[in-house]
Amino acid sequence: MEIQSSRLLRKVLIGATGSALALTSALAANYEDTMPLETVKPAPNLEEVLPHPEQREEAMAKLAEFESRTGKRPNILVYLMDDVGWGDLGVYGGGVAVGAPTPNMDALARDGLMLTSAYSQPSSSPTRATLLTGQLPVRHGILRPTLYNEPGGLTNAVTLAQLLSDAGYVTQAVGKWHMGENPGSQPQNVGFDDFSGFLSVSDLYTEWRDPYFYPEIATSEERTEMIREWAFEKYWVHAEKGGTIEQVKEIDIEVSSHLDEYWKDYSIEFIEKMADSDQPFFLYHCTRGAHFDNYPRDEYEGSSPAKQVYKDTIVELDDILGELVAALERTGQLENTLIFIASDNGPEMESWPDSAYSPFRGAKGSTWEGGVRVPAIFYWKGMIEPGRASDGLFDIADIFNTCLTLAGATDSIPTDRFIDGVDQTSFLLAEEGLSNRKYIYYWLMSYFSAVRVAEYKYVQFAESDSGEGIVNPGGFTGYIMAFPYYHLYNLYLDPKEEHNVSIRKLVFTDLFLEAMKKHIDTFLEYPPVVEIITGH
Template sequence: MKKSYLLTALVGCMALSVTAQDNKFANQPANPRGSTDGATTAPGFSHPNQYLHVQATQIADNMEPVIIHQDEVDEARKKLAEFEKRTGEKPNILFFLTDDVGYMDFGFNGGGVAVGNATPNLDRLAAEGLILTSAYSTPSCTPTRATVMTGQNPLHHGLLRPPMYGEPGGLGGAETVASILKKLGYKTQGVGKWHMGEVEGSVPQDVGFDDFYGFLGVSDMYTEWRDVYFNPEIALSPERTKMLAELNFNHYNVHVTPEKGVEEVYEIDLESIKNLDQDWTRYSEEFIESNENSDQPWFLYHNTRGAHFDNYPNEDFAGKSRARNSYSDAIVEIDDTFGRLIAKLEATGQLENTFIFVGSDNGPEQEVAPYGRTPFRGGKGSTWEGGTRVPTFVYWKGMIEPRKSEGLFFYADLFNTALSLAGASGTEVNKFIPEDRYVDGIDQTAFFLADEGQSARKSIIYTMNQHLAAVRIDEFKYHMVVQLQDAIFSQGLKGGFSGAVIPETGGSVMVNLYTNPQENLGIGNRYLPIVTQMGAEVARYAKVLAKYPPNIKVAMPGSK
């Protein structure tokens, strides 16, 4: 018996399944309950993905505790075994990560054509996959990308914000999902935006990528100081323009390999930036095509340039969105890119062998219009739902049952889940990482592959800058640190990174995200039995941080 199977079986014997716990009380007499209308004997209902009453299982000291659904684990393992028997290989893995796209920008979450930018390709695959309505990034770009790579939240990987204009990054040669997949026999290809640092140890070839084609920074680093509309104070000053042109950050679209390092392909300026997503799509298409007859599985990490400001639409997409603004045009181009990659997978006969994840690195940026849409409070740079709850779905033809789920999912879970699909499930991840490294991700293979799979995650831990900011369990969210987006500026650009962080709320600042997704009605004092459970989860994770302390590498100015 393989070690991973043995571990799952042992844990299953040690803990009651959630279903068993729910049914335990089904035939017992109802407690005296009621309201102003009088007592009731209504038994109530148990629902999936609700774990406030469930004790999660600690499977390893350095890993987040998990909710085990043993029947779903068994179903998922059976599916994977049958897939390997049928194909003789592990699945290909495609991460398709967009930039600053809001929860309601794509059609599968109620946006799309309704908000002026149709997304038919994304919507079609989402409808045939698992749409995750409670999927969470971190508040901003670099922290999320490092979270995907390392399976850690920002307090553990140490990149609390994006490094800009030559500031050093901080992956530090860490074992990543790419480097471990490579050890498990995968080809590893990165395309598009990187933005986790340009120094040794943080560039793609140092953290497991066989090949990378894209830029190392972020769109506005290449454009805003050149644009006489956005930054005339720099663009119309020869001396200041020269300063930015000579600043120590890479100004180029680059090709990166372990053998040759970073090779500069062409400079990114106001003209070439219009064609980046087209160029990157071509590169990923060629990668997919080159593996048509390969027996080796592959990992493709494709990151779009859109829709991070500044959006300069490609000439084929300028005005193509119904909204006819630069942001919506970028969303339409993203959808076209995704459609092209899917078409290439279909044409080469690889779609059925490929697990696909689609998401955004954070909620919509809300300081430089035009920008994305979210039905929730706040945006990029905050831990309000608008900043961290992002459009997400997973797809694997014939392996994932089409459905929607509100089960909690954190982008760190991609690390564990990808490695599990590649053969290193559960605690086997520890074979590849140092003993002192904490893994915030959770293996969600059973959630995805079981036909009615439930999340293995009990809580979402929100971090903002150097703070442990909030926790969510089920529909309840408890705030310790919040961002007030208009606390400083009464007009003009506000919110996002321009707001004020309040590092201490009250003792019972809690909301119900089902009844109040806008997070503008506090309910803590009426729900003290739940507040105490939320506080216990905060205390649990505080102990994790005491044992596995934060390792801050890139922080906000003035952070302690």
């Protein structure tokens, strides 16, 4: 696969008509009607799965052949972007069409598996903890983004990093953490051998320094000093396993503009270091961009056709991914590495125009599709059949189970807690792999919001996205709407979730009630760590 700089391709791509269609034309989609299919339960504490035994056998044989040929288990690279919308990438209909070409991400999608129904949690911290624990937020306890100096929720967690480390992997975290600043929730204490990044989220480092957003602080020496004395972390930090964090550089606006560049270099150094290692690696690379506020470095300022800071940042994120992939190829590790690219939630719409694009209703902070349906691409040269697209359901919790299968460490999955992730190894590796997941369960904080089966979504709680106090559609300024009679949306016909068809689709009611009952029953045997509201 040829990785190129989006800056080099820009003259070719800008002005091309039908660019998104051209990019997706090489993708062959497969489909399975999951609604009538029966699920099986792999273990009492594991989510039900759709079994595909022949595909499972094919995938495991492929994995065994890989291990025999290479002498070790595969490397894993997670490239997790911040607040990037489903529609920002070219292969999802964005790219050139929305003023920010993404040729590297598009190339990986064309040469790998592109998912159109992949789901995160409504916001950053819950998603990140779900990826690392395989659990829904009401089980791991992080329900919303952690803020200034708040403790996290990973102190008693069993993380993917820890289990991969126990399985012989070198584990490296780079970039945004955002699961708490307390020592028990810091990356070096939950399974990572090394961490370089920041513990919080972009705006908490810079907003109070910017006179545009906080003139009452930035123009007052006394208030600026007051903020400086508050206990929250203000630095890019570094830590090694079991150690304490060391401050690398205070993050002001100028430093913030270079963080993704610094972190890219750190990850490339790690990739180069691992080239001659007998151990596989897990590289968890989380970008600063494109969370508000975006301050592109000089090289990228005005680099997008849109000439706007969010779009400039998307161009940089695409280039960074290209450089990471090029480093893998240059060091002979590309064929040994599974790459997963995703966003931590839907687009942030309350910071418009420093925000993302989505074709769905709602945005970050909500359980409307716009808040939780995210771009997701898998690439593994020679192992994942190229040119695949699938609308099979995928939850970011599935990374937990899938990576442990790839690592040969499924026996390490804890049995004292419920794991919501599903092993999707056969989905990835079988030639025409189908999703092993039948249900997507949507949680809005502690509210059991909705469930999806096939193309239908049954909604009982949702966030308002219009009315008094709403800054922009979606986000964190709405209020909880409880529907006395459930709403049902056909996501194929109505991705904006505007037409409630429940009164004409009553035949499906028992299907959804059964799915919800099975899900709620898991909390009886494995109680949640927070009080939950389940509705009907």
